[in-house]
Amino acid sequence: MLRLLYPEAECESPYRYDFEKAASDGIRGIIFDIDNTLVPHGAPADEPAIALFKRLHLLGFSTCLISNNQEPRVKPFAEKVDAAYVCNAHKPMPENYRKAMEIMHTRPETTLFIGDQLFTDILGANLAGIHTLLVKPIHPKEEIQIVLKRYLERIVLFFYHRRKNP
Numbered sequence: 001m002l003r004l005l006y007p008e009a010e011c012e013s014p015y016r017y018d019f020e021k022a023a024s025d026g027i028r029g030i031i032f033d034i035d036n037t038l039v040p041h042g043a044p045a046d047e048p049a050i051a052l053f054k055r056l057h058l059l060g061f062s063t064c065l066i067s068n069n070q071e072p073r074v075k076p077f078a079e080k081v082d083a084a085y086v087c088n089a090h091k092p093m094p095e096n097y098r099k100a101m102e103i104m105h106t107r108p109e110t111t112l113f114i115g116d117q118l119f120t121d122i123l124g125a126n127l128a129g130i131h132t133l134l135v136k137p138i139h140p141k142e143e144i145q146i147v148l149k150r151y152l153e154r155i156v157l158f159f160y161h162r163r164k165n166p
């Protein structure tokens with residue numbers, strides 16, 4: 001059960017991830033969470049985000065954003081980075097991860113999800129059977145319900161790291 005919360009890999013930030021290796025490993029589509037994964041919560045797409053997506057598209061990846069946020073937040077961001085998007089996604093329900101794969105014409109084996117939260121992002125991606133990368137949240141100042149989830153996440157990550165490095 002805990003296993004569904006475990007990411008396949010971890011990285012400090014999507015801006016430091018080895019996407020060339022992901023491409024050579026057969027990944028063709030990348031699904032991103034937005035808030036605290038690509039930019040601080042609620043922030044618009046900035047230069048690093050725009051440059052990252054340009055690079056990903058040059059590497060041949062399809063990209064799709066999935067967010068539990070609403071269209072006014074998600075659409076302008078997606079337009080700026082030239083990615084597809086699914087808003088109001090109800091993560092961790094797996095349906096909209098599948099919708100993102102449909103949009104990108106990828107399969108679970110060729111899709112990577114990148115996000116900062118275990119209980120929404122990673123759980124949903126695991127339920128959809130796709131590859132997962134957990135990144136550190138960009139902004140340390142978070143809403144109280146997220147702060148509470150972070151405590152629970154730390155407990156899960158404790159077991160996850162212990163399993164990886166016994």
Ligand SMILES: [Mg+2]
Nearest residue numbers: 033035036116
């Ligand atoms: Mg997030």
